Amino acid sequence: MTIAALVLFGGLLLAWLLVPAERRQRQSEVPQRITELPAEAAA
């Protein structure tokens, strides 16, 4: 059981190592959500 738990946690560590450090695609998405509010208010 302990070995299985260690392997599982090791898998998580590996996933953290492999996943991209930053999410470049979505950096522009959040500001868009903010600018939606004034646009609706203007309409």
Place this chain on the structure above:
Amino acid sequence: MGPIDSGDTAWLLVSTGLVMLMTPGLALFYGGLVRRKNVLSTMMHSFFLLALVSVTWVLWGYSLAFGPDAGLGLIGRLDWLGLEGVGPQPSATYAPTVPHLAFMAFQMMFAIITPALITGAFAERKRFKAFVLFSVAWSTLVYAPIAHWVWSPDGWLSHLGILDFAGGTVVHLASGVAALVAALMVGRRTGLLEPATEPHDVPMTVLGAGLLWFGWFGFNAGSALGANGVAAVALVTTNTAAAMAALTWVTLSWLHRGSPSVLGAAVGAVAGLVAITPAAGFVTPSGAILIGFGVGIVCYGASLLRLRSRIDDALDVFAVHGVGGAFGALATGVFATVAVNPAGRDGLLNGNAAQLGVQLLGITAVAAYSAAATAVILLLVNLVVRIRVGRDAEEAGLDVAQHGEIAYQA
């Protein structure tokens, strides 16, 4: 081995919950101090560690820190890997009247908050992935050995007779020094015109400080490991030192800046809590007043010095936890008395000057090891993933750049 004491067990379990609450409290304390574009990333550091170290502590951390000695009093063996052999029965070594698992869980909360304290130094510019790798390594290679040195009966500092009731050296000095090293190695935040930024939410920080103060009753009084007189002493000294340090800090800021700072009251209380941590179960309430007063002055001065330096320890972790932890450990060697706790030792004022030497040796060893090991870990992590975010990400804020979320919609 005696039977389980229900009172002791109840108090230790409640204390475990109190100390657990300190980490979200720290998240609020730090979260309020940073700029609004970095509040989520800063809070995430503490909250993520609550999850991360909970797992590593069960898997290997507890065994390395408190397991049977591997030799020379430096680190525990992996006999208790995955908590093998750690069960509902008491441990004759650590807490003979409570389940071993309860003691383990209580210590887990200390292991969680210690690396969380460091995160204030590199707030607003550290890459999340680097933070995760650093935290796993630091918790394993720095916290666990130092906890073994001081709190295992086979630890080399324990053999020398160091007094550290609840972690002045293990928690605060180790994390404070690591924070200083991290601040130096990660570098200053981009585009700072002033040596410090304005907090984006002081009420959040004050609430965080209040939760820390509340949780600290478990941290220190829980370290008596029983519902007894020493726990009561520790609770009273903890509250008294926090109060006195807050009063001192506010007074200094009033004299120095012309107004009684609210933020100063919060930071001052935390400084007092830090300093009383190693002393809580060894000194009298009057001693706690002197410790609170002293640490208020010393840490206020340290934070002023930091502002004049080029070191961007963003949330003054070294000035409060490093300096406050060292001050408290030294003060323990001055004010400790067996009249309060027969299991302790007398300090300088009670005729045992040698205790001050032991405390000084412990401070030096913990600070030196934490500094060196932290530097090596950061260098190695930087080889795997750059520890600092890019300039664009830093300007946009880590909430968006690292987590794809923002704290406030309007």
